[in-house]
Amino acid sequence: MIEALSGQPWLRPALDVARLAAFLGFVALGLAVARRPERRRVDRLIAYVMALSVAVGLTQVEAWPFTNWALVHSMAPSRMSSWEIEGLDATGRAWPVDARVLQPLAPEEFGSWMFARVPGLPEDARARVGRFLLDRAEAGRQRLVSGQPVGGNETLLGPLAAPFHFQQKPIWRAPSDVPAEPFVAVRVQVLEWDVETRRRDESQVTRRPLLRYPS
Amino acid sequence: MSARWEAFWHAPTSVRNLAVARVLLAGTALWMVLSRFDLPSVLAFPAEMWAGVGAARRARFLLGAPLELEQTLYAALHATLVAALLGLYPRLACFASGLLLYHFAPFETIIRSPNPYLRGLTIPALGLLVLSFAPHVRRWRVFPAADDDAPAWPLRLVQVLLCQIYFFAGYAKLVTSGLEWPAAENVRRYLLLLNQGLSNAPAGSLGYAVADLPWACTLLGWGGLALELLFPLVLFSRVARLVLLPLAVVFHVGNGVLFRIFFQNVFLLLLFVDWDRRRSAS
Known part of the structure; x- marks a missing residue:
């Protein structure tokens, strides 16, 4: 039954509306307390928050901001995949691009979207995504060369800016990590490896192209 | 059961503890939003990246305003968080901050997921709203007066979350x-x-x-x-x-x-x- 339900096109939108209603219920009960802080109203708010947050936790079905808090909870896979962006200069030389150029988006968010959607995109849509990546890479290159932070997240707080949940090491540290002239093309490659094999030999990573712009 | 409920949720706590909770929640949220400079710019990412975000999901997080308005609201979020941090109109500031965090926190993940729970703004969003509902959330007094006790339920609720x-x-x-x-x-x-x-x-x-x-x-x-x-x-x-x-x-x-x-x-x-x-x- 759950399988049959999950295939229904109306289910996801309906759940989104239900989750909005759950949040609005929380706010409405809270405002009732704020208006007249009687014990009965306070208890109703507490009971609502407890019931909703515990139900979400136990079922592991999110209703953010009431959420499931699952983190690295599956068994670790023996094979991994990741991705890398490379910028190409006018001579055709490839330079790894620092994922900070995608900020404020975290690399894992972009990667998850890319793996799920890019393979199915039509050619013109792939070109728009490629153009976006090329613009981002070039803007990041220019910022690095001019001594500014590579990503936007450090604009105000510098190195004191809060890191993303998954901490990726920066690739670009000095202007010598990028070409002096602008990037003219960009390509995205999927990286795949066996975890134990790579433990023994760091070079055991296979690469396959996912996107190139201009194609 | 009733006595335990009473003792857990409604025992008195110092208003200073509520004030510290407000400072910690607002401070954490402010640190996060200052570290996500121009978060609304995600709206200007290619349309393909937003293709999986349907109308109901946009409605859920009150999305759909033009980028310029979102940038203004994001600036307003900074202001309300500073007000909450400093205790200026603290309940109003906490309420506005909580609602704006509910709106903006999903920007970090929405192209993939509507559940930005590991991005640092979930507890501040809920916590600031909870504090805004409580009548004893005031400025921090260095030397609380004798009657400066308050029911502990707002703090307890945030601690439970x-x-x-x-x-x-x-x-x-x-x-x-x-x-x-x-x-x-x-x-x-x-x-x-x-x-x-x-x-x-x-x-x-x-x-x-x-x-x-x-x-x-x-x-x-x-x-x-x-x-x-x-x-x-x-x-x-x-x-x-x-x-x-x-x-x-x-x-x-x-x-x-x-x-x-x-x-x-x-x-x-x-x-x-x-x-x-x-x-x-x-």
Whole structure:
């Protein structure tokens, strides 16, 4: 039954509306307390928050901001995949691009979207995504060369800016990590490896192209 | 049951503890939004990246305004958080901040997921709203007056929500993977793959070094799981707070160094400290 339900096109939108209603219920009960802080109203708010947050936790079905808090909870896979962006200069030389150029988006968010959607995109849509990546890479290159932070997240707080949940090491540290002239093309490659094999030999990573712009 | 409910939720606490909670929640949220400069610019990403975000999901998070308006609202969020931090119209500032955080937090993940729970703004969004509902959330007085006690329920509710992070993280591991999750082999593989995926030179990482020590992997797996499941004891026991709060700090430092996982809400552990022990029951 759950399988049959999950295939229904109306289910996801309906759940989104239900989750909005759950949040609005929380706010409405809270405002009732704020208006007249009687014990009965306070208890109703507490009971609502407890019931909703515990139900979400136990079922592991999110209703953010009431959420499931699952983190690295599956068994670790023996094979991994990741991705890398490379910028190409006018001579055709490839330079790894620092994922900070995608900020404020975290690399894992972009990667998850890319793996799920890019393979199915039509050619013109792939070109728009490629153009976006090329613009981002070039803007990041220019910022690095001019001594500014590579990503936007450090604009105000510098190195004191809060890191993303998954901490990726920066690739670009000095202007010598990028070409002096602008990037003219960009390509995205999927990286795949066996975890134990790579433990023994760091070079055991296979690469396959996912996107190139201009194609 | 009724007496226990009463004692847990409605026992008095110092208004200073409520003020510290407001400062911690607003401060954490402000740190996060200052670290996500121009978050609304995600709206200008290629339309293809937004193709999976349907009308109902946009409605859920009140999306759809033009970029310029979103940028103005994001600037307003900074202002309301500063007001909440400083205690200027604190309840109004907390309420506006909570609603704006509800709107903006999903920007970080929405192209993939509507659940931005590991991005640091979930507890601040809920916590600031809870505080805004409470009548005793005022400015911090250095020397509280004799009648400056208040019902503890707003602070308790935020503390419970914070405990759920740990408890349900452990619970999720057990219901998804069972008792194989904390086994040395699984922890070893996580150490390897996270460093391989996130580090430029994984071979030199501390995670790799620990992965080769089966006893350390076992300790990390079982110790971490035990901490997560037992953490709610801090709600009920001072001894548990003395033991588990420092352990939680070590746990987060270890996660950062070994697994490259950063917990943006680590400073919220200070919510469990009693900042006015002379008069408070919490």
